[in-house]
Amino acid sequence: GQKVVLITGCSSGIGLRIAVTLATDEKKRYHVIATMRDLKKKDKLLEAAGDVYGKTLMLLPLDVCSDESVRQCINSVKDRHIDILINNAGVGLLGPVESISIEEMKRVFDTNFFGVVRMIKEVMPDMKKRRSGHIVVMSSVMGLQGVVFNDVYTASKFAMEGFCESMAVQLLKFNIRLSMIEPGPVHTEFETKMMEEVAKMEYPGVDADTIRYFKDVYLPSSIDIFEAMGQTPEDIAKCTKKVIESDSPRFRNLTNSLYTPIVALKYADETGGLSVNTFYNLLFNFGPLMHITMNILKCLTCSCLRRRTISPD
Ligand code: NAD
Secondary structure, three states, X not given: OOEEEEEOOOOOHHHHHHHHHHHOOOOOOEEEXXXXXXXXXXXXXXXXXXXXXXXXXXXXXXOOOOHHHHHHHHHOOHHHOOOEEEEOOOOOOOOOHHHOOHHHHHHHHHHHOHHHHHHHHHHHHHHHHHOOEEEEEEOOHHHOOOOOOOHHHHHHHHHHHHHHHHHHHHHHHOOEEEEEEXXXXXXXXXXXXXXXXXXXXXXXXXXXXXXXXXXXHHHHHHHHHHHHHOEOHHHXXXXXXXXXXXXXXXXXXXXXXXXXXHHHHHHHOOOOHHHHHHHHHHHHHHHHHHHHHHHHHHHHOXXXXXXXXXOOO
């Protein structure tokens, strides 16, 4: 029979594309419940989905930051039966920590970390009873590796990785799979806009050197990296489909082979020195050439590292 898939954050970007990719599956294997905070934003998804809306695709409102909304949403699913939960909703946060209030940081954690926890708590008991299910979480390379000026976003994704790594063990006992997907940069419409906005912003209370490192060193190399090695939401949707269709889904799934050497550094040197110094050199000594350096790293590392990536095709 059809598998019921519930996805969070489907009004744009990766979530929208996953919903469309699964709902248009040729063998019609999925009944997709695409959820979003505000159903007024449904047009882009419906346009992309075409005639599968009302057939393999339905919509429900869901705000992952609200206990009540999460409960209501899952209660309105037939028999509360969800085979595959895809936690995609997330928010970014970029900039010098001195300029970010604790309230703003909590908002990021409430979405990226507690949002996933809320969903898992609501869906897991039924999956446990049925002794089946698959929970997928849209993490990030930044869930495994800290990235300068993305301190709080990175922390929220690390928190989720830690939570899920712990949960995966007991869930396996109930025949429930848990998979993290760790994309590198992905082109979504917000990315360039966010970077442009951030470049224009003033940062009162932040010292001049920090602002310079952020705006003149970090931002150009970050934009360069997005342009040189960004994947598309389609790529990530295809990877996600592969993960849920695998007979033995892996726990971690990096999608961009340029990042496997980077992530390997931290496991190669448990003191952390290798990671910190490599990132320091990449940022402050290679700066605008960062993506070339990363490509060289990729070429120099053995192909077995690269093969550990999940590829879209
Ligand atoms: P996006 O902004 O297009 O999508 C995020 C979606 O989550 C939006 O539709 C937004 O409305 C929704 N959302 C935010 N708060 C919500 C809430 N409280 N309840 C329900 N929905 C909410 O960006 P995206 O790139 O498609 O991001 C999707 C996921 O992929 C995020 O978890 C993000 O951290 C992760 N990710 C993105 C990138 C990238 O470079 N774009 C890289 C790695 C991981």
